[in-house]
Amino acid sequence: MPDVPQFSLDAFSLKGKVAVVSGGSDGIGRMIAHGFAGAGADVVIAARTQEKMDSVVAEIAAKGGQALGVPTDATDMESVGRMRDAALERFGQIDILANIVGGSQGPTFKRGRLLDLEKSDFMEAVNINVGSVFACCHEIVPHMLEREAGVVINMASIGARDYRMPEPVMSVYNMTKASVMHLTRSMAKEWAPYVRVNCINAGHFITPRRARTETPERRAKSLAEIEVGRFGEPADIAAAAVYIASDAGAFFNGSYLDLHGGT
Amino acid sequence: MDLSRYSMEGRTVIITGGSGGIGRGCARAFAQAGANVVVASLPADSIPPVLAEIEELGGQALGVTANVTVAEQVDDIVKQTLDRFGRIDVLLNIAGGTYSRNPEMPQFIRAPLLELGEGDFMTAYEANVKSTFLCARAVVPHMKAVGKGAIVNTSSTLYLGPHGKSTGEMSAYGAAKAAVASLTVHMASQWGPEVRVNCIAPGVIDTFRAPGGGTRPGVSAAANRVSVGRVGEADDIGGVALFLASDAASFINGIVMPVDGG
Numbered sequence: 001m002p003d004v005p006q007f008s009l010d011a012f013s014l015k016g017k018v019a020v021v022s023g024g025s026d027g028i029g030r031m032i033a034h035g036f037a038g039a040g041a042d043v044v045i046a047a048r049t050q051e052k053m054d055s056v057v058a059e060i061a062a063k064g065g066q067a068l069g070v071p072t073d074a075t076d077m078e079s080v081g082r083m084r085d086a087a088l089e090r091f092g093q094i095d096i097l098a099n100i101v102g103g104s105q106g107p108t109f110k111r112g113r114l115l116d117l118e119k120s121d122f123m124e125a126v127n128i129n130v131g132s133v134f135a136c137c138h139e140i141v142p143h144m145l146e147r148e149a150g151v152v153i154n155m156a157s158i159g160a161r162d163y164r165m166p167e168p169v170m171s172v173y174n175m176t177k178a179s180v181m182h183l184t185r186s187m188a189k190e191w192a193p194y195v196r197v198n199c200i201n202a203g204h205f206i207t208p209r210r211a212r213t214e215t216p217e218r219r220a221k222s223l224a225e226i227e228v229g230r231f232g233e234p235a236d237i238a239a240a241a242v243y244i245a246s247d248a249g250a251f252f253n254g255s256y257l258d259l260h261g262g263t
Numbered sequence: 264m265d266l267s268r269y270s271m272e273g274r275t276v277i278i279t280g281g282s283g284g285i286g287r288g289c290a291r292a293f294a295q296a297g298a299n300v301v302v303a304s305l306p307a308d309s310i311p312p313v314l315a316e317i318e319e320l321g322g323q324a325l326g327v328t329a330n331v332t333v334a335e336q337v338d339d340i341v342k343q344t345l346d347r348f349g350r351i352d353v354l355l356n357i358a359g360g361t362y363s364r365n366p367e368m369p370q371f372i373r374a375p376l377l378e379l380g381e382g383d384f385m386t387a388y389e390a391n392v393k394s395t396f397l398c399a400r401a402v403v404p405h406m407k408a409v410g411k412g413a414i415v416n417t418s419s420t421l422y423l424g425p426h427g428k429s430t431g432e433m434s435a436y437g438a439a440k441a442a443v444a445s446l447t448v449h450m451a452s453q454w455g456p457e458v459r460v461n462c463i464a465p466g467v468i469d470t471f472r473a474p475g476g477g478t479r480p481g482v483s484a485a486a487n488r489v490s491v492g493r494v495g496e497a498d499d500i501g502g503v504a505l506f507l508a509s510d511a512a513s514f515i516n517g518i519v520m521p522v523d524g525g
């Protein structure tokens with residue numbers, strides 16, 4: 001049974017922990033990888049593109065942290081298994097898994113109104129956003145259960161929350177993130193009491209992908225919705241993920257954290 | 264990012280119910296994070312041990328004996344805080360409860376709905392909802408004036424949001440805590456961007472247990488229903504309250520956060 005933390009600011013520290021971040025080479029994953037490293041964890045970046053991983057690993061090393069990049073298709077169990085083995089070989093254990101891979105559109109699927117999509121767009125969105133969570137947990141959680149300790153952080157979206165009116169082109173994405181939110185509850189139940197599982201419902205963060213694809217009008221409309229008057233910044237998502245992963249979050253389980261600045 | 268984002272160095276926090284179980288856990292957490300801590304609570308003799316504990320942890324402490332359901336007494340908390348520390352950065356609304364444990368407050372019981380009197384129902388509402396409103400209303404002008412502040416309210420998983428389940432005796436309390444959750448969202452949208460307002464919805468927290476002490480009967484049965492295999496401790500709520508009040512949560516506003524061990 002996990003111990004009750006005796007509280008101090010050190011309760012937020014991740015020193016001595018090893019974190020795997022799927023999708024950790026870019027966007028929100030990169031923000032979280034830096035957050036974990038800043039809080040003292042060793043970090044494994046599991047992403048597709050070697051060059052992007054190399055640059056995040058170098059950034060972390062430049063700040064005195066330790067990181068390893070392993071080319072990974074997070075939707076493919078065999079690929080995730082090879083990444084897990086590489087992580088264990090280098091660091092000996094995995095304490096934290098952050099499932100960040102995902103998106104509303106990508107090279108293999110588009111987003112749009114339901115009647116404008118192909119079945120393949122729908123299925124690929126499910127595969128990337130939900131299948132990756134399943135595959136990564138399936139290959140890594142047994143290791144955590146064996147050690148009787150672990151934390152999983154899934155990335156959902158405020159679009160998954162039922163109080164939000166869905167934006168039409170985001171229908172499939174929002175559905176996949178609602179699945180992630182629900183899966184989070186089931187995972188917490190199945191892997192209790194050793195592995196805590198939570199999700200972050202992210203609001204508007206300007207990722208590089210979003211910066212490339214978003215129109216100024218859509219950007220302004222998003223900003224107007226945020227009560228704190230600004231978009232999310234890397235430190236915001238990093239601090240939330242570090243809280244959840246750390247001992248300070250020891251009683252936070254099967255739950256969700258809305259990270260949207262007020263809406 | 265480093266851990267200083269969670270720090271409270273140089274900040275002043277008012278904790279209502281700061282001498283009770285959860286309040287005291289929050290007082291410890293904030294003192295360890297560097298805050299000046301104002302313990303606003305009842306009865307008077309419950310406060311000095313908490314002040315001593317805060318000072319032992321290196322924090323500065325002020326105790327104010329106050330009934331937070333009375334506006335004049337709430338105003339007095341604010342006045343004494345400003346006199347002593349000159350600022351109010353954080354308000355933690357912890358005062359409240361499922362029944363009145365405190366002989367100096369109006370009495371109310373917890374019971375199935377048909378066994379509740381009108382007075383029980385209304386007093387549960389006053390203790391949990393009116394207190395939250397009065398305290399927040401009193402600090403917001405000061406926070407607005409300096410351009411920054413954070414308020415953390417306390418609801419319960421019994422408010423029957425996504426993680427709630429009705430239990431027989433807790434109806435008036437649960438309904439009051441639903442009002443606190445709702446109030447949080449309204450406050451956040453009216454007082455932003457300077458003042459952030461969020462709410463914790465705790466599950467079962469063993470507030471009777473002293474740190475390192477034994478477990479009271481009934482708690483081990485409750486622990487079996489919690490995924491992490493134990494009930495919460497006051498320090499668990501101290502940790503999340505500190506997170507929500509700190510700069511680490513500057514993009515978190517208007518949320519109700521269930522913290523119940525799963």
